[in-house]
Amino acid sequence: MPSENDAALRALLPREAAARLQSLRLSDGVATLVLDASGLGAAERAGLEIGARKALERESDIAEVRVALMAERDGPAKPAPRILAVGSGKGGVGKSTLSTNLAVALARRGIKVGLVDADIYGPSQARLLGTEGTKALAHDKKLVPVATRWGVPVLSMGHLIEPGQAMAWRGPMAAGALTQLLEAHWEEAEVLVVDLPPGTGDVQLTMLQKFKPAGAVIVTTPQDLALIDATRAIELFTKGGVPIVGLVENMAGYVCPHCGEESDPFGHGGGETSARGLGIDFLGRIPLDIAIRRQSDAGEPPAAGDGPQAEAFAALAARVADWLAAPSDRAAGAA
Numbered sequence: 519m520p521s522e523n524d525a526a527l528r529a530l531l532p533r534e535a536a537a538r539l540q541s542l543r544l545s546d547g548v549a550t551l552v553l554d555a556s557g558l559g560a561a562e563r564a565g566l567e568i569g570a571r572k573a574l575e576r577e578s579d580i581a582e583v584r585v586a587l588m589a590e591r592d593g594p595a596k597p598a599p600r601i602l603a604v605g606s607g608k609g610g611v612g613k614s615t616l617s618t619n620l621a622v623a624l625a626r627r628g629i630k631v632g633l634v635d636a637d638i639y640g641p642s643q644a645r646l647l648g649t650e651g652t653k654a655l656a657h658d659k660k661l662v663p664v665a666t667r668w669g670v671p672v673l674s675m676g677h678l679i680e681p682g683q684a685m686a687w688r689g690p691m692a693a694g695a696l697t698q699l700l701e702a703h704w705e706e707a708e709v710l711v712v713d714l715p716p717g718t719g720d721v722q723l724t725m726l727q728k729f730k731p732a733g734a735v736i737v738t739t740p741q742d743l744a745l746i747d748a749t750r751a752i753e754l755f756t757k758g759g760v761p762i763v764g765l766v767e768n769m770a771g772y773v774c775p776h777c778g779e780e781s782d783p784f785g786h787g788g789g790e791t792s793a794r795g796l797g798i799d800f801l802g803r804i805p806l807d808i809a810i811r812r813q814s815d816a817g818e819p820p821a822a823g824d825g826p827q828a829e830a831f832a833a834l835a836a837r838v839a840d841w842l843a844a845p846s847d848r849a850a851g852a853a
C-alpha cells in the first residue's frame with residue numbers, strides 16, 4: 519500500500535511520469551522509481567526519465583534518484599540489436615569520441631541506437647554522454663541502460679563504479695563485466711554501438727566469440743604508426759569472421775580555432791590510401807578540432823549540434839547507415 523509519503527512524492531512527478539509510475543520508494547535519501555516506458559521511442563524514454571529525475575532531485579531529503587524504465591513483455595519478441603563494434607589498434611586515437619558521436623549521429627537519422635562502453639578499465643562514455651554520476655539500475659538481474667539527453671541509452675562501467683575507483687580485475691572478470699553490459703535491457707535498440715578498448719585482449723575476444731558483431735568500424739589517425747596498428751585491429755575482426763564496415767581517419771587535418779582554416783600536419787589521404795591497400799571502405803575524415811575535444815569533455819557530443827563538426831559525424835553516420843541497410847551484401851562483397 520502506498521504511504522502518505524509516497525503519495526506526496528508521486529504528486530511531484532510530471533503528469534506523464536505519474537501516469538506511468540509502477541513503483542516509487544524512498545529509503546535513506548534514495549528515491550527509486552520504476553516507470554512503464556512501453557511504446558515509447560528512445561528520445562521519449564529519455565524525456566520521461568529526465569523529467570522524473572529533475573522533479574525529485576529538487577527535494578532536500580532526496581540525495582539520489584534511481585529510475586528504471588521498463589517495457590511491456592507481451593507481443594512478439596524483438597530481434598536482438600545488431601552490434602557495431604568500434605575498434606582501433608592503439609589507444610588515444612579518439613575511438614571513444616567517435617563511438618559517442620557516431621551513435622548520436624545515427625540516432626539523429628532515426629535509428630534506435632544504444633551505446634556500450636566496453637572499455638572496462640578506462641570507461642569514458644558516462645562523461646562523453648553527460649551522464650557522469652548516474653548509476654545504472656538492475657531489473658530482473660539485468661542492467662537497465664542509462665537514458666541520455668541525446669536519445670542514445672548507454673551503459674558503461676562508469677555507471678557502476680565510483681569515479682576514480684581503480685579496476686584491478688583479471689581478464690575473465692572484465693569479460694564478465696562486458697557480458698553484463700551487453701546482455702542488459704537493450705530491447706528498444708536496433709543497433710548497439712560498442713566502444714571497444716584498444717588492442718586484442720580478453721574483452722575483444724569475448725566480444726567476437728560471444729556477441730558476434732554485425733560489423734566493425736576501425737578508427738585510426740594520420741600517423742603511420744597508428745595505421746600499422748589499425749591493420750592489427752582489422753586482422754582481429756576478419757579472423758573472427760566480422761565484416762569490416764570501413765576505416766575512419768580521426769584527427770585528420772587541423773582546424774585553426776582562430777580562422778577555421780584546415781591544414782594537414784601529417785599529410786593528407788593516408789587513411790584513404792591505407793583503406794584502399796587493405797581492400798576496405800574508407801568512411802571519412804573527422805578533423806582535429808579543439809571544439810570536438812571541448813564539447814566532448816563537457817558531455818555535449820558535437821554530433822548533436824549544428825556546427826561543421828556535426829556535419830562530419832553526420833556524413834560518417836550516413837555511410838554506416840547505408841552499410842547497415844545492406845550488411846549481408848557488403849559482407850559477401852568484401853569476402
Ligand SMILES: Nc1ncnc2c1ncn2[C@@H]1O[C@H](COP(=O)(O)OP(=O)(O)OP(=O)(O)O)[C@@H](O)[C@H]1O
Pocket residue numbers: 606608609610611612613614615616637640642715716768769770804805806807808809810811812814815
Ligand atoms: N577529432 C578530434 N579533435 C579534437 N580532439 C579529439 C578528436 N578526437 C578525439 N579527441 C580528443 O582526444 C582525446 C582522446 O580521445 P578518446 O578518449 O576518444 O580516444 P580513445 O582512442 O578512445 O582513447 P583510449 O584508448 O585511451 O580510450 C580526448 O581528449 C578527445 O577529446
